[in-house]
Amino acid sequence: MLLDAAREAAAEAVGCRADELVFTSSGTRAVHSGVAGVLAGRRRVGRHLIVSAVEHSSVLHSAEAFEADGGTVTRVAVDRTGTVTASSYAEALRSGTALACLQSANHEVGTEQPVAEVASVCREAGVPLLVDAAQSLGWGRVDGDWSVLTGSAHKWGGPSGVGLLVVRKGVRFATQGPADERESGRAAGFENIPAIVAAVASLRAVRAEADAEAVRLRELTDRIRTRVPSLVPDVEVAGHPTRRLPGVVTFSCLYVDGETLLHELDREGFSVSSGSSCTSSTLTPSHVLRAMGVLSEGNVRVSLPAGAMEADVERFLAVLPEAVAAVREKLGAPVPADVAVVRDDVLVVDALGRRCPLPVIELAKVIGDVPVGGTVRVLSDDEAARLDIPAWCEMRGQEYVGEEEAEKGSAYVVRRVS
Amino acid sequence: MLLDAAREAAAEAVGCRADELVFTSSGTRAVHSGVAGVLAGRRRVGRHLIVSAVEHSSVLHSAEAFEADGGTVTRVAVDRTGTVTASSYAEALRSGTALACLQSANHEVGTEQPVAEVASVCREAGVPLLVDAAQSLGWGRVDGDWSVLTGSAHKWGGPSGVGLLVVRKGVRFATQGPADERESGRAAGFENIPAIVAAVASLRAVRAEADAEAVRLRELTDRIRTRVPSLVPDVEVAGHPTRRLPGVVTFSCLYVDGETLLHELDREGFSVSSGSSCTSSTLTPSHVLRAMGVLSEGNVRVSLPAGAMEADVERFLAVLPEAVAAVREKLGAPVPADVAVVRDDVLVVDALGRRCPLPVIELAKVIGDVPVGGTVRVLSDDEAARLDIPAWCEMRGQEYVGEEEAEKGSAYVVRRVS
Numbered sequence: 161m162l163l164d165a166a167r168e169a170a171a172e173a174v175g176c177r178a179d180e181l182v183f184t185s186s187g188t189r190a191v192h193s194g195v196a197g198v199l200a201g202r203r204r205v206g207r208h209l210i211v212s213a214v215e216h217s218s219v220l221h222s223a224e225a226f227e228a229d230g231g232t233v234t235r236v237a238v239d240r241t242g243t244v245t246a247s248s249y250a251e252a253l254r255s256g257t258a259l260a261c262l263q264s265a266n267h268e269v270g271t272e273q274p275v276a277e278v279a280s281v282c283r284e285a286g287v288p289l290l291v292d293a294a295q296s297l298g299w300g301r302v303d304g305d306w307s308v309l310t311g312s313a314h315k316w317g318g319p320s321g322v323g324l325l326v327v328r329k330g331v332r333f334a335t336q337g338p339a340d341e342r343e344s345g346r347a348a349g350f351e352n353i354p355a356i357v358a359a360v361a362s363l364r365a366v367r368a369e370a371d372a373e374a375v376r377l378r379e380l381t382d383r384i385r386t387r388v389p390s391l392v393p394d395v396e397v398a399g400h401p402t403r404r405l406p407g408v409v410t411f412s413c414l415y416v417d418g419e420t421l422l423h424e425l426d427r428e429g430f431s432v433s434s435g436s437s438c439t440s441s442t443l444t445p446s447h448v449l450r451a452m453g454v455l456s457e458g459n460v461r462v463s464l465p466a467g468a469m470e471a472d473v474e475r476f477l478a479v480l481p482e483a484v485a486a487v488r489e490k491l492g493a494p495v496p497a498d499v500a501v502v503r504d505d506v507l508v509v510d511a512l513g514r515r516c517p518l519p520v521i522e523l524a525k526v527i528g529d530v531p532v533g534g535t536v537r538v539l540s541d542d543e544a545a546r547l548d549i550p551a552w553c554e555m556r557g558q559e560y561v562g563e564e565e566a567e568k569g570s571a572y573v574v575r576r577v578s
Numbered sequence: 579m580l581l582d583a584a585r586e587a588a589a590e591a592v593g594c595r596a597d598e599l600v601f602t603s604s605g606t607r608a609v610h611s612g613v614a615g616v617l618a619g620r621r622r623v624g625r626h627l628i629v630s631a632v633e634h635s636s637v638l639h640s641a642e643a644f645e646a647d648g649g650t651v652t653r654v655a656v657d658r659t660g661t662v663t664a665s666s667y668a669e670a671l672r673s674g675t676a677l678a679c680l681q682s683a684n685h686e687v688g689t690e691q692p693v694a695e696v697a698s699v700c701r702e703a704g705v706p707l708l709v710d711a712a713q714s715l716g717w718g719r720v721d722g723d724w725s726v727l728t729g730s731a732h733k734w735g736g737p738s739g740v741g742l743l744v745v746r747k748g749v750r751f752a753t754q755g756p757a758d759e760r761e762s763g764r765a766a767g768f769e770n771i772p773a774i775v776a777a778v779a780s781l782r783a784v785r786a787e788a789d790a791e792a793v794r795l796r797e798l799t800d801r802i803r804t805r806v807p808s809l810v811p812d813v814e815v816a817g818h819p820t821r822r823l824p825g826v827v828t829f830s831c832l833y834v835d836g837e838t839l840l841h842e843l844d845r846e847g848f849s850v851s852s853g854s855s856c857t858s859s860t861l862t863p864s865h866v867l868r869a870m871g872v873l874s875e876g877n878v879r880v881s882l883p884a885g886a887m888e889a890d891v892e893r894f895l896a897v898l899p900e901a902v903a904a905v906r907e908k909l910g911a912p913v914p915a916d917v918a919v920v921r922d923d924v925l926v927v928d929a930l931g932r933r934c935p936l937p938v939i940e941l942a943k944v945i946g947d948v949p950v951g952g953t954v955r956v957l958s959d960d961e962a963a964r965l966d967i968p969a970w971c972e973m974r975g976q977e978y979v980g981e982e983e984a985e986k987g988s989a990y991v992v993r994r995v996s
Contacts, residue, residue, distance in 0.1 A: 186767030349604030
C-alpha cells in the first residue's frame with residue numbers, strides 16, 4: 161500500500177500514469193535500464209542511437225556499451241552555451257533510429273535543453289525520446305511529448321538509492337538481464353520501500369516551494385554570474401545566460417589549477433565541484449566543457465541547494481578573488497628561460513610534461529614577444545591544452561590556427577592578432 | 579572515508595580483502611552481477627553453469643537468462659531435506675563449466691548446504707564457486723574456499739538497498755552493462771553511503787550476538803519442529819532437522835489452503851510466509867518444496883527475527899491448532915456425489931477445476947472406498963496436485979503409481995496399500 165501510494169504520488173509529480181512508472185535503485189540504473197530496454201525492444205527498427213554530446217555519463221556509457229555491441233551512435237553537438245537544437249536532432253534521425261536521448265538540463269553548467277521541440281521532431285519520425293530529467297525533476301514536470309523519462313531522488317534532495325524510470329504506454333520495451341517480478345519486471349531487487357516513500361515525500365515537499373525558490377536562487381546565481389567576472393580577472397562564465405537551472409552556476413578561471421582552487425575554497429568552508437582535468441581521475445577535462453568548447457582550467461561549479469542563504473553567496477563572492485589570486489601567485493613562477501626559443505618567425509614554447517593550467521600560462525607570457533601576425537607553437541602533452549588553448553584564444557581575441565602532430569604530444573599553433 | 583571504513587569492516591565480517599568487496603544496490607543485483615560477470619569473464623572456458631535446484635530466484639533467473647543466451651545449465655537435485663551433495667556437484671562438473679552456484683542455506687526451509695565440500699570439489703576442477711550467502715551472513719562467515727560471494731543487508735536486519743558482491747583475486751570477471759567508475763566498476767550508480775554505513779554497522783552488531791542468539795533461536799525453532807506435529811494432525815515438517823538456520827522453520831498442513839491459513843494467523847497477529855501454490859501469483863507451489871518432493875499445501879514458513887520472544891512462540895503454538903482446524907472445517911464440505919465413480923476396478927475422482935488442497939482432500943475421502951490393491955485416479959488440472967498427491971502417498975504409506983495424461987489436466991494414479 162505504501163509502495164502504491166508512493167507510485168501514484170510520483171506519477172502525479174512526473175505527469176504520467178502510475179503503471180508507467182517504476183522505482184529503480186538509482187538514477188544511473190534507471191538510465192541504463194531505460195536505454196537498454198528501448199534499444200532491445202526496438203531492435204527490429206534498427207540499431208542507431210542519438211545522444212547529445214553533453215549527456216550525463218550514465219547515458220554516454222550506455223551509448224558506448226551499445227557501440228561495443230555493434231550499434232551506431234550519433235552524438236549531437238552543442239553550441240558554446242551547451243544547448244542542442246531540434247534541427248540537429250532532426251538531421252541525426254534516420255530510418256534505423258531506435259532511440260534518441262536528451263537531458264532536460266545539463267548537470268555541469270545548468271543549461272536547459274529544448275526538450276519539447278526535440279520530442280516533437282522525434283515524435284514526427286516515430287522515434288521515442290528518452291529524457292534524463294535528473295537535474296530538473298525537483299523544479300517541475302518536463303514539457304513535451306517525451307516517451308521515456310528517468311530521474312534520481314538524491315538530485316532533488318531525497319535519499320540515495322532511489323531512481324525513477326517512466327516508460328509511456330505504447331513504447332516497445334524489452335527489459336534486459338535476468339527476470340525479476342518486482343516493479344513490473346523493470347527493476348530487479350527487493351524494493352527499498354522506506355527510501356522510496358521518503359523520496360516521494362521529499363519530491364512533493366520540494367515541488368511545493370519550487371516556484372518561489374527558483375526565483376530566489378536564480379537571483380543568487382545571477383549575482384554570481386554577473387559579479388565574478390568583475391571581481392576576478394580572466395574568468396569565463398559557462399552555460400546559457402537565461403535558459404538554465406536556477407541553482408547552478410559554472411565559471412572557469414584562466415591560469416588556475418582547479419584542484420588547488422577547490423582546496424582553497426574548501427578551507428573557507430565552500431564545497432564546490434570542478435570539471436578541470438586536474439580534478440578528474442583520467443586527467444581529462446569534463447566532456448561537457450569540451451563539447452561546449454569553453455575554458456576548462458580553473459573550473460568551478462557552484463550548486464546552491466534549496467534554502468541556500470544570500471549571506472553565504474555574498475561571503476563566497478568576498479573570498480573568491482583572493483582564493484584565485486593565491487593560486488595564480490603560486491603558479492606564476494617565472495617560466496625557465498630555455499622553454500621559449502624563436503625558430504624562424506615562430507616562437508616555440510615547450511610545455512611538455514607540464515599540466516593544466518601551465519601550458520596556457522606559458523602561452524600567455526610569450527604572446528607579447530612575437531609581432532602581430534607572428535605565431536606561437538605550444539608543445540604540450542596535456543589533454544586539457546587541446547580545449548583550453550583555443551578557449552584562451554577566444555577569450556583574448558587571438559587566432560587559434562590549429563593543432564599539429566609533434567614528436568611528442570601536440571603542437572598548438574596560435575597567431576597573434578592584436 | 580566512511581565508504582572505505584565500511585568496506586574494511588564488511589570485508590572483515592565476510593573474511594575477504596577489502597578490495598575484493600563492492601557494495602551493490604541489493605542482494606539480487608549482487609547475484610545478477612556476480613553470475614553474469616564470471617560467466618562473461620570465463621566465456622572462453624565454456625558456457626556451462628551449475629546451480630542447485632533450490633537456489634534463490636535471483637540465481638535461477640540468472641541461469642534462465644544464460645540459457646536464453648545460448649548457455650547450458652545443470653540443476654543439481656536435492657534430497658528430501660533440501661540438501662545437495664558434493665558428489666552431485668562433482669558429477670555435474672565438466673570441461674566447459676564456467677561457474678557453479680550454491681546457497682549457504684536455503685531461504686524457505688533453512689537447510690544449510692555443504693558449501694566447503696562443494697567448494698573443494700569445484701576448486702579441484704578449477705571452477706569458481708559462487709555462494710549466495712544471503713541467508714547466513716548474519717550468523718557468521720561462510721566456510722570453505724569459495725570464489726565469489728553475495729549477500730543482502732536487509733536479510734541480516736540492515737536497511738534495504740545494500741547488497742555485497744565479493745570476487746576473490748584471481749577469478750576472471752568481466753562486468754556486464756554500461757561502464758561506471760564507482761565500486762571498482764562492478765556496481766553502477768551513486769553510492770548509497772548512509773545505507774551502506776548502516777548496513778555494515780548492523781552486521782557488526784548482529785554478529786556480536788550471533789552465537790548466543792543462534793542457540794536461543796534454535797531452541798525455539800526446535801520447539802516448533804517437535805510440537806507442531808503433535809499439536810496438529812497431518813503435518814509434515816520440512817528441511818534438515820539439524821543442519822539448518824537457527825531462526826527458520828517450515829511445515830505443511832495436509833488439507834489446508836495456505837492463503838486462508840495465513841489470513842487466520844494474521845488475525846492472531848502472526849505474519850508468516852507460505853510456499854503453497856495459492857499464495858503465489860503463478861499458482862504453482864514453491865520451487866524449493868517441489869525440488870524436495872515434500873507436501874506444499876497448507877505450507878507455513880515461520881521466521882524468527884533476532885530477539886524473538888519465547889512467549890510469542892508459545893502463543894503461536896497455542897493458536898495454530900485451532901487456526902488449522904478452522905481452515906480444514908471450511909474446506910471439509912462433503913464432496914458432491916457425482917465426482918467419484920467406479921469404472922472397472924478403478925475409482926475415478928474428478929477434481930478438475932478444483933484448487934489445492936481440494937484434490938488431495940477428495941483423494942483422502944475415497945481411498946477407503948477401494949479395496950487394498952485397488953487404485954484411485956485423481957483427475958486434476960491444478961499444478962500443486964503434481965507435488966502434493968505423491969507427498970500425501972509418502973505421508974500415508976500409500977503407493978503413488980504415477981501421472982498419466984488425461985483429456986484435460988492429468989490423472990494421478992494411487993494404489994491403496996494399507
